[in-house]
Amino acid sequence: MQSLANKINIAMGSYGKASVAYNNGGQALKIAVNKGISAKLIAGPADFDALGPLGLTAGTIANGLDEKRAEENIKKIHAARKKVKGIEIWAGAEVDIMGDGKLDYPDELLKQFDIVLVSVHSRMNMPAEEMTARLLKAIQNPYVRIMGHPTGRQILRRDPFHFDMEKVFAAAKKHGVILELNGNPERLDLSDRHVKLAKERGMKVIISTDAHHPDHFQLMRYGVMTARRGWLEAKHILNTLPLKTLLERLAR
Ligand SMILES: [Zn+2]
Numbered sequence: 063m064q065s066l067a068n069k070i071n072i073a074m075g076s077y078g079k080a081s082v083a084y085n086n087g088g089q090a091l092k093i094a095v096n097k098g099i100s101a102k103l104i105a106g107p108a109d110f111d112a113l114g115p116l117g118l119t120a121g122t123i124a125n126g127l128d129e130k131r132a133e134e135n136i137k138k139i140h141a142a143r144k145k146v147k148g149i150e151i152w153a154g155a156e157v158d159i160m161g162d163g164k165l166d167y168p169d170e171l172l173k174q175f176d177i178v179l180v181s182v183h184s185r186m187n188m189p190a191e192e193m194t195a196r197l198l199k200a201i202q203n204p205y206v207r208i209m210g211h212p213t214g215r216q217i218l219r220r221d222p223f224h225f226d227m228e229k230v231f232a233a234a235k236k237h238g239v240i241l242e243l244n245g246n247p248e249r250l251d252l253s254d255r256h257v258k259l260a261k262e263r264g265m266k267v268i269i270s271t272d273a274h275h276p277d278h279f280q281l282m283r284y285g286v287m288t289a290r291r292g293w294l295e296a297k298h299i300l301n302t303l304p305l306k307t308l309l310e311r312l313a314r
Contacts, residue, residue: 066289066294066296066299066302067282067283067286129167129168129171132167132171135153136174136175153174153175153177154175154177154178155172155177156179156180156210157172157178157179157180157181158180158181158182158183159180159181159197159200160184161184161188162196163195163196163197163200165200165206169205172203172205173205175205176309177207177208177312178203178206178207178208179206179208179210179242180200180201181209181211181214181242182196182197182214186223187223188223189224190224193224193225194225194230197212197230198230201230201234201237201239202233204237206237206239207238207240207312208239208240208242208312209240209241209242210242211242211244212230212251213225213251213252213253217247218248227256227259228263231259231263231265232263234265235265240265240266240267240300240312241257241260241266241267241268242267242268242269243269243285243288243289243299244271244272245269245270245272245281245284245286246270246271247281247284249272252267252292253288253292254289254291254292255292256292257288257292257294257298258294260298261292261293266299266300267289267294267299267300268301269282269286269289269299269301270285271285
């Protein structure tokens, strides 16, 4: 367990809809999770700092950023990337999968992000067949890179929603979509058994913390433990790649 934890180079958490990701090679990462920044983060577990001075501000998290704000944020994030030395900054988004499988941002906006993660946050009670079709449709969008908390469960609060996991995994593999292992102990989604299935189907996972605060990056350990319970090794987990390799992998 310890050795796998030590191989985690890049952590990932969510902070609303727009994103910023940065890393200086796996150490001394600085993350902007300051008040207004609405960000999906890919970054290491320590040394947080605010990007406020760089002009990255605001973003309503509850209802998401509207498209214009999202576009402005992407521009700010990309401008910050040029200013900051030694740190990678990426703009990304966690985008809702709507009831019909469409994404709630248009493709013209999605393609401006460096990374797009999609997940279900509504209408989770639909029959398995309908949910499967919904997920398959989302996975086929060419800008989607990661499928977030794929079963939607929240421990002690909400059961996973029903869908044909074999079909969805197969489609994700075909389209190069990576599965999230959300390490937040309220989720642990994918679960240990599900990541084992993912491994057996030749898929990679990315462990995230679903961080909504810098302290939450410590939750990475639960993601690592879940991965181990699912028999994953470092080679099955994208966070263990050097940043450059990960970004190439995500860029497709
Ligand atoms: Zn989410």
